[in-house]
Amino acid sequence: MSMSGKEVVQLHTQHIMQSWSKSGLPAIPVERAEGIYFWDYDGKQYADMSSLLVCSNLGHQLPEIVAAIKEQADKMCFMAPAYASEPKSKLARLLVEVAGADTYRRVFFTNGGAESNENAIKMARMVTGRTKVFSCYRSYHGATLGASNASGDWRRFAAEIGGANGFVKFMNPHMYQDGYTRGVDDAECTRKALEALDLQMRYEGADNIACVIMESIVGANGVILPPDGYMEGVRALCDKYGILMICDEVMAGFGRTGKMFAWQNYDIKPDIITFAKGVTCGYVPLGGCIVNDRVASYFEENVLQCGLTYSGHTLACAAGCASVQYYLDHDICAHVQEMGQILSAFLDRMVEKHKCVGEARCIGLFAALEIVRDKEKRIPMQAYGEHGPEMPAILAELKKRGFSTFGRENNINVCPPLIITAEQLEQWLPVLDEVLTWADGAFCR
Numbered sequence: 001m002s003m004s005g006k007e008v009v010q011l012h013t014q015h016i017m018q019s020w021s022k023s024g025l026p027a028i029p030v031e032r033a034e035g036i037y038f039w040d041y042d043g044k045q046y047a048d049m050s051s052l053l054v055c056s057n058l059g060h061q062l063p064e065i066v067a068a069i070k071e072q073a074d075k076m077c078f079m080a081p082a083y084a085s086e087p088k089s090k091l092a093r094l095l096v097e098v099a100g101a102d103t104y105r106r107v108f109f110t111n112g113g114a115e116s117n118e119n120a121i122k123m124a125r126m127v128t129g130r131t132k133v134f135s136c137y138r139s140y141h142g143a144t145l146g147a148s149n150a151s152g153d154w155r156r157f158a159a160e161i162g163g164a165n166g167f168v169k170f171m172n173p174h175m176y177q178d179g180y181t182r183g184v185d186d187a188e189c190t191r192k193a194l195e196a197l198d199l200q201m202r203y204e205g206a207d208n209i210a211c212v213i214m215e216s217i218v219g220a221n222g223v224i225l226p227p228d229g230y231m232e233g234v235r236a237l238c239d240k241y242g243i244l245m246i247c248d249e250v251m252a253g254f255g256r257t258g259k260m261f262a263w264q265n266y267d268i269k270p271d272i273i274t275f276a277k278g279v280t281c282g283y284v285p286l287g288g289c290i291v292n293d294r295v296a297s298y299f300e301e302n303v304l305q306c307g308l309t310y311s312g313h314t315l316a317c318a319a320g321c322a323s324v325q326y327y328l329d330h331d332i333c334a335h336v337q338e339m340g341q342i343l344s345a346f347l348d349r350m351v352e353k354h355k356c357v358g359e360a361r362c363i364g365l366f367a368a369l370e371i372v373r374d375k376e377k378r379i380p381m382q383a384y385g386e387h388g389p390e391m392p393a394i395l396a397e398l399k400k401r402g403f404s405t406f407g408r409e410n411n412i413n414v415c416p417p418l419i420i421t422a423e424q425l426e427q428w429l430p431v432l433d434e435v436l437t438w439a440d441g442a443f444c445r
Contacts, residue, residue, distance in 0.1 A: 114142025
C-alpha cells in the first residue's frame with residue numbers, strides 16, 4: 001500500500017542522514033516526475049531548472065531509457081566485472097567514439113563521479129610513478145577520500161582529518177571575483193594565472209606531480225568559465241613537465257555545454273576524461289574514466305590496481321547505451337546550442353535589470369548568476385565560507401514559486417534538462433526575474 005506524502009516525510013526525517021546537511025530536517029516528498037517536471041504529493045508542480053544535481057540531462061522518465069532498463073532487467077540485471085556483457089561492451093565503444101577514437105581507447109567503469117575521479121588519480125599515479133596531485137581551490141570532485149582531497153571547496157575538510165597525502169591546491173581564475181572584465185582582460189588574467197601555476201609546480205617539484213585534475217568548466221561552485229587560453233595553457237604546462245591532465249566532465253559532460261564533452265570547447269585533449277551523471281541521466285548510477293592511448297597502453301603491460309564490484313554494472317550500462325544513443329540520434333548538442341542562446345540572452349538582461357545580479361555566466365544550458373549585495377563594488381551576497389540568510393531565502397522563494405534549482409555561496413545555478421523547449425524557457429524564466437526583483441528590494445543597497 002502506498003504511503004502518503006506526510007508519511008514519507010516523517011520516515012525521511014526520522015531515518016535519513018541527509019547529504020551536506022544536519023539530520024532531521026524535513027524535505028519535499030516527490031511522488032512522480034516526467035519531462036522537465038516533478039510533483040509533490042499535493043500535486044504541486046515544480047520545473048526542474050537544475051536537472052536535479054545537473055544529472056537529469058534528458059529529463060525524467062524518458063521512454064527510451066526506461067524501456068532499455070526494463071528490457072535488460074528481463075534478460076540479466078547484473079554480471080560481475082570479469083565477464084563481458086553486451087551493454088558494457090557497447091557503451092564502452094560509444095564513449096570512445098564520442099570522445100574521439102583517434103585519441104581514446106579504453107573505459108574503466110565506476111558507480112559515480114567521485115569514484116571516477118578517485119580511480120583516475122590512482123591511474124595517473126601508477127602510470128607516472130609520481131605522487132602529487134594538483135587541483136583547484138574553486139572545484140568539487142566528489143566525496144570519497146581521494147576525490148574529497150582533490151576538491152577545493154569546504155566539503156573536503158572532513159576528509160583532510162588524517163586524510164590522503166600529496167594533494168596540492170592552486171587558485172584557478174574567476175574573472176569576475178578577481179576584478180577582471182570578460183572579453184577584455186582574458187589575456188592578462190590567463191598570463192598571471194599560468195605564471196603562478198608554473199611557479200607553484202616548480203616549487204612543489206614538477207617531477208613529483210602525477211596529474212592536474214580540473215573540472216573542464218567549474219560546475220557546482222558557480223559555472224566558472226575559464227578565460228580564453230587558460231585551459232590550453234594548463235595543457236601546455238602538463239606537457240612541459242610530463243604531467244597527466246584529467247578533465248572532470250561529471251557535471252559538464254554529455255551535451256551540457258553544447259558539446260558532448262566540455263573540454264571539446266577548447267583546443268586541448270586530456271589524458272583521462274572522468275564522467276558520470278549525464279551518461280545515464282541518473283536513472284541508474286554509473287560513472288567512469290575514458291583513457292587515451294598512453295594510459296591504455298600502460299595497463300596492457302601492467303596490472304590495473306583498480307576494481308569495484310559493480311564496475312560496468314549491466315543494468316546501468318543498458319541505461320547508458322540508451323542515453324548516449326539518444327544524445328546522438330536527436331542531435332541534443334545542436335538543440336542545447338539553440339536553447340542556450342535564449343537562456344544566455346535572458347540572463348544578460350537580468351544583469352542589466354537587477355541590482356543583485358553582478359554577472360551571468362552561460363555556455364549551452366550550463367549557467368549561473370553571481371548574486372551580489374553591492375554591484376558597483378562587486379561585494380557578494382554571501383562571501384565564501386560565510387553563512388547568511390539571504391541566499392537560502394532567495395532559493396526558497398524560487399522553489400515556493402515552482403522554480404527548483406540550487407546554488408552555492410552567492411551563485412544561483414540555472415541548468416535545466418537539455419530537452420527543454422523554447423516555450424518552457426519562456427514560461428519559467430520570468431519566475432526567476434520576479435524573484436530577483438524581490439531580492440533587489442530585500443537585500444541590496
